[in-house]
Amino acid sequence: MISIVLEVVGGLLLLIGLVLLTISVLGVLRLPTVLGQLHAQGLATGPGIICILASSIATEDIRIITFAALAIVFVALTSPVSSHAIARTAHRRRTARKAQESAEDKTTES
Amino acid sequence: MGKQGGILGPVVRIVVLTAIYLMVLTSIDPADILVGVLLATALVLAGRNVGIIRTRSQTPLPRRLAGVPALIGGTLIDLVTGTWKTARWLIRREVAKSDLVEVPIPPHGGPQSAAAWGVRVGFVPDTVVVEIDEEKGRMLLHVIDATDPDAVVAEQLDTYRRRQRRVFP
Numbered sequence: 001m002i003s004i005v006l007e008v009v010g011g012l013l014l015l016i017g018l019v020l021l022t023i024s025v026l027g028v029l030r031l032p033t034v035l036g037q038l039h040a041q042g043l044a045t046g047p048g049i050i051c052i053l054a055s056s057i058a059t060e061d062i063r064i065i066t067f068a069a070l071a072i073v074f075v076a077l078t079s080p081v082s083s084h085a086i087a088r089t090a091h092r093r094r095t096a097r098k099a100q101e102s103a104e105d106k107t108t109e110s
Numbered sequence: 111m112g113k114q115g116g117i118l119g120p121v122v123r124i125v126v127l128t129a130i131y132l133m134v135l136t137s138i139d140p141a142d143i144l145v146g147v148l149l150a151t152a153l154v155l156a157g158r159n160v161g162i163i164r165t166r167s168q169t170p171l172p173r174r175l176a177g178v179p180a181l182i183g184g185t186l187i188d189l190v191t192g193t194w195k196t197a198r199w200l201i202r203r204e205v206a207k208s209d210l211v212e213v214p215i216p217p218h219g220g221p222q223s224a225a226a227w228g229v230r231v232g233f234v235p236d237t238v239v240v241e242i243d244e245e246k247g248r249m250l251l252h253v254i255d256a257t258d259p260d261a262v263v264a265e266q267l268d269t270y271r272r273r274q275r276r277v278f279p
Binding site: 020023024026027030031035036038039040042043046047063066067070071073074076077079080081083084087088091 | 129130132133134136137138189190193196197199200201208210228229230231232233234235236238239240241250252254
């Protein structure tokens with residue numbers, strides 16, 4: 001009985017994870033800015049991956065489940081940091097480009 | 111209390127460092143656990159001598175640890191709601207107004223508090239941490255719906271108070 005419940009829960013988690021990954025890919029392809037794309041990417045690297053790793057409960061293998069749990073914690077700690085690094089670089093580049101453009105406009109006006 | 115906190119602090123650090131080591135290896139072999147504990151102990155002891163790991167908080171450690179369930183549970187709730195919002199935002203035809211919002215960081219919080227806030231907020235897909243400026247006491251976030259920046263700031267400060275302040279004040 002428990003085995004069936006775990007299989008159903010695992011299957012549902014896998015399905016949710018795959019749906020989230022698909023939406024994430026759609027978002028990355030659709031959104032025009034890096035900062036916008038990071039939200040879409042966050043859907044995959046956060047809840048998407050967590051759901052897929054959590055679906056390992058269907059295996060009922062304590063070793064696999066422990067590995068998955070450790071991987072979830074590792075992903076939870078590292079994905080915000082990598083996303084922040086990309087966001088900061090994109091923001092700085094955008095700010096620098098805007099400053100350069102406004103300086104060029106002023107030069108053209110004068 | 112002071113002595114208890116003095117012993118508990120290094121032990122918690124050793125446990126956390128060992129957990130990180132095991133996470134990187136994705137292993138729970140007894141030999142790896144032993145190596146992890148030894149490395150973590152060496153690192154904590156070295157940090158004490160060099161003075162690296164010496165962040166003292168005014169809140170006692172047991173009280174901070176008591177706030178961990180609220181921090182983890184609250185972050186999971188934020189994760190679920192943020193995932194739902196982001197998924198809906200990405201599927202919709204017309205994209206809502208996403209933009210940068212400046213959130214003030216409470217002045218009493220140290221670098222640990224700002225870092226924890228950044229990780230907590232960055233983990234949720236509807237917010238991306240762009241910049242954390244401790245000197246100016248502000249955090250720059252990119253949010254998917256920035257039509258009302260004041261509401262975003264109020265929400266962020268509220269989640270800080272309810273989820274994080276006890277653990278990382």
